[in-house]
Amino acid sequence: MPITGQDTDFAPRSSETERTNRQKFSEIFAASPTLPNELVYSQLSLYLSRQELARILVLSDIYRTHVLHTNGVLFEFGTCYGRTAALLINLRGIFEPYNFTRKLAIFDTFSGLLGCCSKDGAHESVYDGAYSTGQSYESHLAAVLRYHECEAPIAHIKKHEIIKGDAAKTLKIYLDCHPETIVGMAYFDFDIYQPTKSCLALLRAHLTKNSVLVFDELNCPEYPGETVALNEVFGLNRCKIQRSPLTPWMSYVVARDLIGQGAVAATRGLRAGRGALRVAPDRRRLMLDRYAAS
Numbered sequence: 001m002p003i004t005g006q007d008t009d010f011a012p013r014s015s016e017t018e019r020t021n022r023q024k025f026s027e028i029f030a031a032s033p034t035l036p037n038e039l040v041y042s043q044l045s046l047y048l049s050r051q052e053l054a055r056i057l058v059l060s061d062i063y064r065t066h067v068l069h070t071n072g073v074l075f076e077f078g079t080c081y082g083r084t085a086a087l088l089i090n091l092r093g094i095f096e097p098y099n100f101t102r103k104l105a106i107f108d109t110f111s112g113l114l115g116c117c118s119k120d121g122a123h124e125s126v127y128d129g130a131y132s133t134g135q136s137y138e139s140h141l142a143a144v145l146r147y148h149e150c151e152a153p154i155a156h157i158k159k160h161e162i163i164k165g166d167a168a169k170t171l172k173i174y175l176d177c178h179p180e181t182i183v184g185m186a187y188f189d190f191d192i193y194q195p196t197k198s199c200l201a202l203l204r205a206h207l208t209k210n211s212v213l214v215f216d217e218l219n220c221p222e223y224p225g226e227t228v229a230l231n232e233v234f235g236l237n238r239c240k241i242q243r244s245p246l247t248p249w250m251s252y253v254v255a256r257d258l259i260g261q262g263a264v265a266a267t268r269g270l271r272a273g274r275g276a277l278r279v280a281p282d283r284r285r286l287m288l289d290r291y292a293a294s
Helices: 016-030 036-041 050-067 083-095 137-150 167-177 193-206 225-233 261-293
Strands: 073-077 104-108 160-164 183-188 212-215 251-254
Touching: 050 083, 050 183, 050 212, 050 251, 073 083, 073 193, 083 104, 083 137, 104 167, 137 160, 160 167, 167 193, 183 193, 193 225
Parallel strands: 073 104, 073 183, 104 160, 183 212
Antiparallel strands: 212 251
């Protein structure tokens, strides 16, 4: 039976004490006396966990430090319930509220993992159908994201798109329809090898040196496929993988470390050659002066 939101263990390393405490806290949240409108609009931080707050801070830092100063589309590969998509929309609304070109493209099957293979290891949660969000969840997510977008300027322009299906296929269609695409940031949370590798390869031609690739499961023993995919497409020895001390999993690579190495070397060689050409006339003049004096 597919793992759904009701039976998924999103924190497999938690102790029994932590699990018990979180269950009790869930019951406290469910019985909250806070007025529903106030709870949703202004009081959710009352129930926000340390771990989730850390994740928000890290993604905010990546956005402000790297995304804000480059051009391009935001991509999310594997959204599940959409918390990262909602966060990206709100970060855009905070940091660049008038940048209507900063679109967000969200890719997910909404029916769980798809394409699991031997490179994904043998963890009990790694199988096709795991992490399904349930039937028609994308409709609920669309309504949520539309609300968030309406809270920012230029709300009459829709700046996000939810693409349902196998991203290895739907991303190719998307890029064919949008040849102008530049990757500002791509957030990978597929967990598994095949869709991660396919999408990395498809995006390669759309990366600039400032593009940012963010990963949720690099160096993760339960989900080795994401790391294997990055290694096969770009090579780990070319990646300057960066992370924040605030959260153990989220890490990122700036694309300048992955592309253009040959071009950089060629440019340096060309510059060196031009330098030699600049020196040569001086040497010729010195030889002529010496000849004239002889």
